[in-house]
Amino acid sequence: DADAAAVARRLNGVQAQVMSFAELAIGLRAPGVTAADVAAALEHERSLVKTWTVRGTLHLLPAEDLPLWAAVLQATRPLRLPPAWLSYHGVSADDVHAVLNAIPRALDGRCLTREALAREAARISGRPQLEAVLKGGWGSLLKPVAYRGLLCFGPNEGRNVTFVRPEQWLGRWESVDPDQALDEILRRYLDAYGPAAPADFAHWFGLRPPEARRRFERLAPELVPVDVEGRRAWLTRAGAASLAEVAAGPSGGNLTADAAAGPSAAVGTAGAAGALAGAATAAAAETVRLVPGFDQYVIGALAHVEYLLPGPYKARISRPAGWISPALLVDGAIAGTWRHERRGHRLLVAIVPFAPLPQTVRTAAEAEAERIAAWLGTPAEVRWESEASAVPEVRS
Numbered sequence: 001d002a003d004a005a006a007v008a009r010r011l012n013g014v015q016a017q018v019m020s021f022a023e024l025a026i027g028l029r030a031p032g033v034t035a036a037d038v039a040a041a042l043e044h045e046r047s048l049v050k051t052w053t054v055r056g057t058l059h060l061l062p063a064e065d066l067p068l069w070a071a072v073l074q075a076t077r078p079l080r081l082p083p084a085w086l087s088y089h090g091v092s093a094d095d096v097h098a099v100l101n102a103i104p105r106a107l108d109g110r111c112l113t114r115e116a117l118a119r120e121a122a123r124i125s126g127r128p129q130l131e132a133v134l135k136g137g138w139g140s141l142l143k144p145v146a147y148r149g150l151l152c153f154g155p156n157e158g159r160n161v162t163f164v165r166p167e168q169w170l171g172r173w174e175s176v177d178p179d180q181a182l183d184e185i186l187r188r189y190l191d192a193y194g195p196a197a198p199a200d201f202a203h204w205f206g207l208r209p210p211e212a213r214r215r216f217e218r219l220a221p222e223l224v225p226v227d228v229e230g231r232r233a234w235l236t237r238a239g240a241a242s243l244a245e246v247a248a249g250p251s252g253g254n255l256t257a258d259a260a261a262g263p264s265a266a267v268g269t270a271g272a273a274g275a276l277a278g279a280a281t282a283a284a285a286e287t288v289r290l291v292p293g294f295d296q297y298v299i300g301a302l303a304h305v306e307y308l309l310p311g312p313y314k315a316r317i318s319r320p321a322g323w324i325s326p327a328l329l330v331d332g333a334i335a336g337t338w339r340h341e342r343r344g345h346r347l348l349v350a351i352v353p354f355a356p357l358p359q360t361v362r363t364a365a366e367a368e369a370e371r372i373a374a375w376l377g378t379p380a381e382v383r384w385e386s387e388a389s390a391v392p393e394v395r396s
Contacts, residue, residue: 002030004038005047005062011296012188013059013069016050021292021326022060027375028291034375043155046170050153052143055206057322063170068181070149070166075178076207077147085140089133098125099134099141104150107165111154117163149173179218186215187222187236193300195226195233195243203303288364289329290338290351290372298327298334309334313354328353330361340372343381347373350383 007026008014016022023035041048042060049066053059053073061069079100081093102124106117118134134141142163145151154164167173189201202212216223216234224240226233235243291297301308302318309317316337317325328336328351336353349369357365366382373380 002033003047004030004033004041004060005064006030007033008048008060009062009065009188010192012185012192013053013061014296015294015299016058016060018293021294024292024372024375025295026060028289028372042153049166049170051146051151051166052139054204056143064172066152066166066170067149067173068176068184070147071176071178071181072185073147074149075182076205076211077144079144091130091133095125095127095130096141098127099130100145101125103142103145104165107151107163109165109168111162111164111169113157113160113162115160182215183219186219190223190234190236191239191242192296194235194239195228197231197233200233200303204300286331286361286364287329288361288368290349290365290368291327291329293326294324295327297329298324301334305334308332311354316352316354328365330357335361338369340369342378345378346381347376347378348381348383349373350385352385 002010004026007029014022014025020035023038026038027033027035038048038060042050047063048060049063050058050060051066051069053061053069056077079096081096086092086096099121102121103117105124106112106120112120115135118131121134122128122131139146142151149166151163152166152169154162154169156162185205186201189204190196193200193204198212198216199209201207201215202209205212222236223234224237226235226240226243298317302324305314305317310333313334317327317334319325325337326339327334328338335355335357336351338349338351340347340349342348347369349372351365351369362384366380369382370380
């Protein structure tokens with residue numbers, strides 16, 4: 001059975017701006033893994049670690065992979081200090097470099113809250129005016145240190161996050177060649193999200209398109225080109241073999257739904273396109289899933305969302321300020337959104353489909369809501385809502 005670290009590795013990280021979403025994303029893909037197990041993996045077993053990775057967003061990673069990611073991020077995320085940013089914060093480039101060098105020293109042998117780290121780094125650097133900058137800015141000055149492998153999140157202190165030195169917190173660190181590290185990240189990306197093209201990888205990683213193209217060219221002998229509805233994309237050889245095996249199996253084209261449901265998790269963007277064509281005419285019963293906000297399946301699909309989300313509904317999923325809504329999946333297609341909140345001793349699950357659904361799909365979605373409520377340790381109350389905010393229908 002998969003554990004939390006195995007799921008994080010299979011997905012190339014689990015997005016973790018909202019920790020409860022990350023916990024649920026893992027729990028839905030690894031039966032038997034609870035939110036408490038994820039917390040234990042982070043704080044006690046230290047088999048998981050939280051830090052900033054692709055697109056500058058928070059992710060959970062397998063702890064043993066952090067040196068791999070640090071090598072890639074340090075090489076691809078150089079520190080940039082545009083004059084407008086410096087002016088806005090009232091600091092100089094020398095100030096920033098001084099405090100960045102002070103952060104690892106401040107964390108040496110210690111686990112500090114953001115406030116304590118800001119205070120100590122400002123003191124060590126001899127620039128007390130930078131304490132306020134370090135306390136805010138959505139981690140703007142902490143990310144470059146994390147990219148160098150010199151900072152990651154530690155155990156929470158109540159409602160406060162803490163930071164630690166990774167090699168001290170994890171107790172192991174083997175440096176990795178940056179070129180080899182980025183090659184490995186690309187292989188894992190293709191196995192999780194492929195078939196994919198360089199532009200897809202650049203979009204997912206936040207990489208410059210020319211560098212993404214160079215990476216594909218570098219790995220060309222290992223990759224298998226495929227045609228996806230007239231679009232050229234690539235898989236690893238292992239990924240191509242897996243795709244052929246699934247396509248030849250009894251479920252036929254219903255690859256996307258199966259992948260979204262199981263521990264192997266997110267199948268990719270372009271790969272979903274061919275799967276949906278088969279799923280639309282498949283005689284088998286629909287596969288229905290409720291996935292949390294910022295789910296890797298949905299994030300992986302955004303570059304080609306027209307294959308999964310026909311119609312004018314993208315804004316319901318990809319919302320302002322980078323928010324990615326929880327999604328209702330039917331045979332891999334995004335068929336609606338959902339939300340949940342605790343109401344006394346029950347979990348209210350409100351499902352908002354984009355179009356009328358057959359009763360079989362509604363029944364399966366309600367079963368999914370009950371599965372999520374059971375995972376959270378509470379009974380479910382399911383409420384169906386319409387896009388027009390009609391009077392809801394409640395089932396419990």
